[in-house]
Amino acid sequence: MGTLNKKILRDIWKNKAQFITIFLMTFLAIFAFAGIHGYMDGMTYSSRVYYENQNLQDLWITSKNITDEKLEEIKKLDNVKNAERMITINANVIDSERFINPLNNEKISDLVLECNFIETNEINKMYLIEGEEFSKDKKGLWLDYYIAKNLGIKVGDDLELSIEGSSFKEKVVGLIEVPDHVYFIKDDTAIFPTHSDYGFVYLSIDEFPSNYIYDKILKSDEMKDAIDNLKELKNKLKDYGITDYNSIPSMITNSIDGIDKIDLTKALELVDDYDNNKQEFIEAMDKDFNIKDSYIYPYGIVDVENVNKIDDVKKDIKDKIEDIVTVTAREDNISYSGYQREAEEGETYSGVFSGLFVFIAILSVVTTMNRFVKKERTQIGTLKALGIKKYKITWMYVSYGLFIAIIAGILGIILGNIAIGNTFLEMEMEYYEIPYYHITTIPLVYYVTISIIGVITFVTYLSCRKVLKEPAAEVLRIERPKVKVRKNGITTKKFFNNLSLSTKWNLRDIGRSKARTLMAIVRNCRLYNACSYCIWNVRFNKRIYGLGI
Amino acid sequence: MEKIVELKNVSKVYKIGENEFKALDNIDLSLNKGEMIVILGPSGAGKSTLLNLIGGMDTPTSGNVIIDGENISLYNENKLSDYRAENVGFIFQFYNILPSLTVKENVDLVKDIVKNPISTEEALKGVGLEKHIRKFPNQLSGGEQQRVSIARAIAKNPKLLLCDEPTGALDSKTGVEVLKLLRKQCDGNNGANTVIIVTHNVLIADIADTVINVKNGKIESVVKNENPKNIDDIKW
Numbered sequence: 001m002g003t004l005n006k007k008i009l010r011d012i013w014k015n016k017a018q019f020i021t022i023f024l025m026t027f028l029a030i031f032a033f034a035g036i037h038g039y040m041d042g043m044t045y046s047s048r049v050y051y052e053n054q055n056l057q058d059l060w061i062t063s064k065n066i067t068d069e070k071l072e073e074i075k076k077l078d079n080v081k082n083a084e085r086m087i088t089i090n091a092n093v094i095d096s097e098r099f100i101n102p103l104n105n106e107k108i109s110d111l112v113l114e115c116n117f118i119e120t121n122e123i124n125k126m127y128l129i130e131g132e133e134f135s136k137d138k139k140g141l142w143l144d145y146y147i148a149k150n151l152g153i154k155v156g157d158d159l160e161l162s163i164e165g166s167s168f169k170e171k172v173v174g175l176i177e178v179p180d181h182v183y184f185i186k187d188d189t190a191i192f193p194t195h196s197d198y199g200f201v202y203l204s205i206d207e208f209p210s211n212y213i214y215d216k217i218l219k220s221d222e223m224k225d226a227i228d229n230l231k232e233l234k235n236k237l238k239d240y241g242i243t244d245y246n247s248i249p250s251m252i253t254n255s256i257d258g259i260d261k262i263d264l265t266k267a268l269e270l271v272d273d274y275d276n277n278k279q280e281f282i283e284a285m286d287k288d289f290n291i292k293d294s295y296i297y298p299y300g301i302v303d304v305e306n307v308n309k310i311d312d313v314k315k316d317i318k319d320k321i322e323d324i325v326t327v328t329a330r331e332d333n334i335s336y337s338g339y340q341r342e343a344e345e346g347e348t349y350s351g352v353f354s355g356l357f358v359f360i361a362i363l364s365v366v367t368t369m370n371r372f373v374k375k376e377r378t379q380i381g382t383l384k385a386l387g388i389k390k391y392k393i394t395w396m397y398v399s400y401g402l403f404i405a406i407i408a409g410i411l412g413i414i415l416g417n418i419a420i421g422n423t424f425l426e427m428e429m430e431y432y433e434i435p436y437y438h439i440t441t442i443p444l445v446y447y448v449t450i451s452i453i454g455v456i457t458f459v460t461y462l463s464c465r466k467v468l469k470e471p472a473a474e475v476l477r478i479e480r481p482k483v484k485v486r487k488n489g490i491t492t493k494k495f496f497n498n499l500s501l502s503t504k505w506n507l508r509d510i511g512r513s514k515a516r517t518l519m520a521i522v523r524n525c526r527l528y529n530a531c532s533y534c535i536w537n538v539r540f541n542k543r544i545y546g547l548g549i
Numbered sequence: 550m551e552k553i554v555e556l557k558n559v560s561k562v563y564k565i566g567e568n569e570f571k572a573l574d575n576i577d578l579s580l581n582k583g584e585m586i587v588i589l590g591p592s593g594a595g596k597s598t599l600l601n602l603i604g605g606m607d608t609p610t611s612g613n614v615i616i617d618g619e620n621i622s623l624y625n626e627n628k629l630s631d632y633r634a635e636n637v638g639f640i641f642q643f644y645n646i647l648p649s650l651t652v653k654e655n656v657d658l659v660k661d662i663v664k665n666p667i668s669t670e671e672a673l674k675g676v677g678l679e680k681h682i683r684k685f686p687n688q689l690s691g692g693e694q695q696r697v698s699i700a701r702a703i704a705k706n707p708k709l710l711l712c713d714e715p716t717g718a719l720d721s722k723t724g725v726e727v728l729k730l731l732r733k734q735c736d737g738n739n740g741a742n743t744v745i746i747v748t749h750n751v752l753i754a755d756i757a758d759t760v761i762n763v764k765n766g767k768i769e770s771v772v773k774n775e776n777p778k779n780i781d782d783i784k785w
């Protein structure tokens with residue numbers, strides 16, 4: 001049908017304004033849908049890969065203290081692949097004012113780093129951006145890459161941290177991202193991570209500040225009593241005139257409980273100035289003292305063999321292990337679910353926008369094709385008289401809709417992914433810490449695109465079916481068209497009568513003039529722009545809000 | 550004489566709302582192969598309706614339309630389409646050539662429809678338009694446009710050439726040229742082609758072999774013209 005194709009192309013060209021409208025609306029529908037899905041599914045897919053590669057934990061445990069024994073017990077539970085424990089505690093960075101917040105150019109008055117002291121790193125593995133791999137024997141800290149980037153902290157820099165007054169200095173040995181810190185906010189009042197005054201670090205448990213433990217021990221009631229007793233003893237010895245603590249009469253020493261554990265001589269020497277000799281003093285008070293025994297591990301993470309049985313594992317941990325406070329799965333984790341929610345947020349927009357444009361596209365198809373077929377009525381009659389089969393003529397008109405929709409579909413997917421998908425994904429990833437990511441097109445996007453193409457094509461078919469169905473003689477009758485005009489318009493279709501007056505009015509309006517249809521579409525485009533501006537605005541506000549500006 | 554068209558008891562009833570209108574009322578008619586036939590009658594008599602039934606453009610409400618021995622009133626839409634494609638060439642009062650195709654392309658259309666068409670060049674030469682093949686319809690005069698439609702019809706080399714007021718929109722000089730082309734089509738091909746012309750121009754009747762008068766949906770008379778006039782001798 002070479003000649004007919006030529007005719008079609010020339011006719012489309014003559015009516016290009018209307019066909020561009022159909023094209024544009026179909027394109028925008030698919031553009032919006034594919035674009036929003038591109039970044040949404042990109043977020044979901046990228047996180048899935050990241051979680052898998054870095055072995056994100058399946059369960060989070062809080063406990064009074066996960067001791068060595070309990071950790072072993074957890075590891076031995078059915079369906080548990082591995083478990084780790086840690087001490088997590090916030091530290092203030094001393095001298096934080098030397099850092100400038102890049103977002104508002106102000107000095108950072110209070111920089112808080114969540115410190116995670118760990119023993120091993122098999123679960124929830126750090127993703128190293130720069131520096132050395134983690135090892136328990138290594139000194140130094142592994143710092144949140146995002147905050148490092150924002151504050152200009154480099155590998156090799158020193159940071160002085162303070163945990164409840166116990167300060168310690170560490171060198172930055174690596175910049176990292178960690179899968180359970182993808183969405184990382186200070187507390188519930190922060191909506192969006194700022195990566196400027198709150199970050200996280202990972203350190204070996206061996207780096208845990210011993211002063212912090214010593215202070216805790218020295219401030220404990222038992223120790224306070226012991227110190228009081230010791231001071232009393234010292235005074236008494238003084239009264240007796242005993243100043244050489246190496247030769248205290250055994251009569252006295254024997255009366256002291258657990259004397260074999262105490263280096264009494266040293267303890268008596270240090271007791272007046274124990275604050276400056278904390279470690280020696282505590283070691284004198286308890287010859288078996290090992291700082292490791294004083295660690296309290298409130299947090300644990302668990303890697304499960306078969307996630308389908310995760311509830312059993314949860315129950316086992318709660319039932320069989322003592323002193324467990326909570327066991328939570330990924331869905332209840334702020335980082336995991338906060339990110340997931342953001343990824344799913346676009347679903348509503350994608351539906352609304354695509355639906356809106358598909359609707360406008362359908363309206364433009366109906367009006368354009370009706371008008372077009374009416375205009376070509378005599379030509380259709382002529383083609384019929386020539387003996388061209390109905391399906392060929394039908395196909396000729398339907399193929400307009402089909403090809404326009406196909407081109408719109410292909411361009412919509414490609415440009416949607418580039419323009420919306422990439423832009424939004426980049427924007428999201430400024431806040432969420434995922435080291436590698438890309439947009440993803442899931443089969444659904446193709447199915448929806450094909451459906452939209454199908455709908456547009458089908459509506460095209462419906463719009464010209466009426467004229468094509470009539471007998472050839474009827475179509476060619478010269479006096480008929482004027483009488484028929486109304487009959488083919490959507491305003492006489494059955495469903496039309498069920499619509500509200502204002503809808504009818506609008507539809508009739510659209511049916512009436514090309515210029516108006518175009519105007520209305522332009523108006524709708526503006527509506528779209530306004531909506532997309534809103535999205536940006538909301539995001540932007542989130543940022544501003546998160547910053548507390 | 551071999552019959553090309555036979556109508557038996559043919560009626561065509563149009564429904565307009567509640568009312569019925571008999572455009573053709575129990576018509577019997579038979580037409581000879583190879584003749585030039587003119588259908589005359591006042592406006593609204595049913596001439597076009599008759600022609601459309603013969604051309605398979607519409608189906609009768611009752612009765613049989615037999616073309617070359619085939620009862621086309623039993624045909625479905627698809628078969629009618631084939632019938633029109635292979636057997637019928639239409640020429641209309643307002644030419645009905647496709648405005649977005651050139652002269653050549655308008656005639657080329659036939660190639661996609663008919664198994665053994667006459668070449669486009671030959672058909673256009675036959676109507677004297679070989680110089681205008683690249684023009685679009687709106688660059689042609691009315692007479693030239695009607696010649697394009699004749700070229701398109703005769704390119705199919707149809708058994709039946711059906712013309713509804715072919716000269717209705719033309720002045721007498723161009724009208725005569727068009728009639729000559731139609732006569733040529735009728736006389737050529739060893740008398741295998743039949744030409745039927747619907748008109749209310751009585752003068753054209755003089756050049757026909759058979760003249761049929763239609764009135765109020767009935768055949769009033771069928772007159773054989775023993776000595777058809779030479780086309781050059783008629784004037785209006």
Ligand SMILES: Nc1ncnc2c1ncn2[C@@H]1O[C@H](COP(=O)(O)OP(=O)(O)OP(=O)(O)O)[C@@H](O)[C@H]1O
Nearest residue numbers: 563564565570572591592593594595596597598599
């Ligand atoms: N589709 C239709 N619906 C209703 N009435 C019709 C239809 N087609 C034709 N008619 C009526 O049938 C009658 C015959 O019509 P037809 O077109 O055959 O007349 P005609 O002889 O060709 O007239 P004219 O010389 O004006 O073309 C007319 O009264 C016309 O109004």
Ligand SMILES: [Mg+2]
Nearest residue numbers: 596597598713
């Ligand atoms: Mg007529």
